Amino acid sequence: MPDESKGINPKLITAFVSSTRNVLSMMVGVESEIGKPALKTESKPCYDVSGIVGFSGEVAGSVVISFHEEAALSIVEAFCGERIEVDNPDFADAIGELSNMIAGNAKKDFGLEASIGIPSVIIGPEHTLARLSDVPCIAIPCSSEVGNFSVEVNIKQVSKVTV
């Protein structure tokens, strides 16, 4: 039995690494370099544009894809085929959909029964996010030719509820 109360299943981190690379490469044409995942204690995301997707089922918690604003602008431009400014509602829509794809694509590699929620997007240099306190947040630093971003995984495996 894996210890479900502490730590984070490395399989979950690997799943996010490959889904992030896959989604950005296929939908945006951006190749990303993945750095070493590290424990994160701060409640502020790494950068100023964050897409957040919640998980439920046999996993609980959320993933945050946090982009440096310049990186977000370039990625959205490549995704949409035109320059879209941060205050345009389509900017948040695009970040939300990319986050949805990264979360959904990672989920298939969990080997668990899990569902994802509707993405939300927060934009602003100093925003903070509430997290599960009983599970560590692992930040995966990513770099690309268009700038830096990070994938922050704060999810835990939970026991299947049997009725």
Place this chain on the structure above:
Amino acid sequence: MKILLVDDSRTMRNIWKKVISSIDGSEAVEAGDGNEGLAAIEKSGPFDLMLIDWNMPNMDGLSMVKKVRETDKSTAIIMVTTEAEKPRIIEAIKAGVNNYVVKPFTPDTLKDKIDETMKKVGAAS
């Protein structure tokens, strides 16, 4: 060909529109969730093809497909979604989708799936 595009992301609908713009005489109607999709069928249907996302607020794509199939067994439906697990795909097929495209996808993959689906559905009717 009249196509209904149902996805809560406008960006995604725009990508779909670009793909279907290569189809001769294609005409797209957009909806942002399952409820809007059903309303669009009432108002602007019937359609030749529906592209439906799974994860959407208010009414998800699977529920919409089930609703559509209560009365319409023939319109081609392709689910285009991040849901990639086998059990989910089986669930969607049981609900009545004709084809399934996992996001992320390339424009060519989506176009090929549309062609393949229209051929299959055309041959069956």
